[in-house]
Amino acid sequence: MEFEQLRYFQCVAEVETFSLAAIKLGVSQPSISRQIQNLENKLGVRLFYRHGRGVALTEAGRKLYASAIPLMSQLSSVVETLCEESTEPTxxxxxxxxxxxxxxxxxxxxxxxxxxxxxxxxxxxxxxxxxxxxxxxxxxxxxxxxxxxxxxxxxxxxxxLEEDLFLITPPTVLQGEGPDVSIGEVEKVPLILPSPLSGLRRSVDRVMQANGLGLNLVLEMHSVTTIKNLVEKAVGFAVFPFGIVHREIADGRLGARKIALPDMSAxxxxxxxxxxxxxxxxxxxxxxxxxxxxxxxxxxxxxxxxxxx
Structure with a gap:
């Protein structure tokens, strides 16, 4: 058995899918499948069986995991310690x-x-x-x-970083940076925002709810680039940190007004x-x-x- 085969075996056993193991290890799925097959051929037993949601260990696989993984963990700790003693990060x-x-x-x-x-x-x-x-x-x-x-x-x-939040405007309304805007004005304009999966969106929702205000939400988009393009086309406004739009602001393609509320930040x-x-x-x-x-x-x-x- 090779160290690499056992490393792949351990990862598949723990995440229970070949595809997720490939992502975690940064290798292709066929490479993992090939290594597992080679290991099974070497041992003469099946280590995994497939089911609807992925793979699970066979009885032989569980025995190998129980015996080999503690040794793998010790070896990994030794390798990690040696790497840490190196004068240069690796x-x-x-x-x-x-x-x-x-x-x-x-x-x-x-x-x-x-x-x-x-x-x-x-x-x-x-x-x-x-x-x-x-x-x-x-x-x-x-x-x-x-x-x-x-x-x-x-x-x-x-x-x-505690980032200030800005009302991002179409260039027909403002080009570059403008004066601060009140939270009441933000409540009135049509907004295009990321979905609640975004931590930024959750920060905006939290502040608005804390101040008893709502959002005039016209679109939810999962793409920041698309939101910026729609604002540039005057479809609506957005609420973003300045960093997202600093290039567009410098080019005059969008406008930005800091929202004048102490806790309007992320x-x-x-x-x-x-x-x-x-x-x-x-x-x-x-x-x-x-x-x-x-x-x-x-x-x-x-x-x-x-x-x-």
Missing amino acids: GVVSIGMPSSIIGTMGSAVVHRFLVDYPKATLKLYEGPSGLLLEKLEGALLDIAILYESRRGSNMLVSPL ILVTATAVGQPVTKTMNAVQEIINVELHRCVLAKQLRGRVLVP
Whole structure:
């Protein structure tokens, strides 16, 4: 038996589908299937059987899991310890960011990581806070940047940024930045917002409900890019942090007015799963995120209060 075969076997046994195991391990599904088949041929027994929702361990598979996985865990701990003793971060780290942040600083984070840590690998995923939280809880992400309203009870979180929220207007109404707008005015305009799966949307709903106000919601879209395009075409207005639209504002394609309400903001946090070992590479990514966050706020690409040193 090879270490790689046992690693694939362990992952499939724990997530109970070949497709999810492939995503978690960052390899193709045929590659996992081939390794499992080779392992079964080597042992002369079937390790999994298929059912409607995925796969489950056979009796032989359960015996192998009970015997081999503790040894795998010990070996992984030794490898991890040796990697941590290395003078340079190595290994793979997966991070998820919402659209509000990834468009502003995602590429800068990746570029800095590639330059500073050539022996390590960074995987970057984009999605709404709800989806990123699911991936984090499913061990498909090492770090997630989330809006605080979407954090889970089994997450360790560190505040990053309290983002101001802006009313985003069509260019026919305003080009560039304009004066602050009252919450009462926001209540009246037709709004195009992300779905409640978005942590940003949940933050907006929370503030409006706390002030006894409603939303004149005309469209719900799962795509930030589509919402911006619709606002540019004067279909409606949006409520976003400034970072999402800073390029369009600079080009005069959209307008932005800060919403004049003290609690009209959304708090971004970094989240990791409780009990997850924090590697040197994860710490390196976190440091890059903090540096880029300060840079973007100083450049006024992000608007709000930085909550990290």
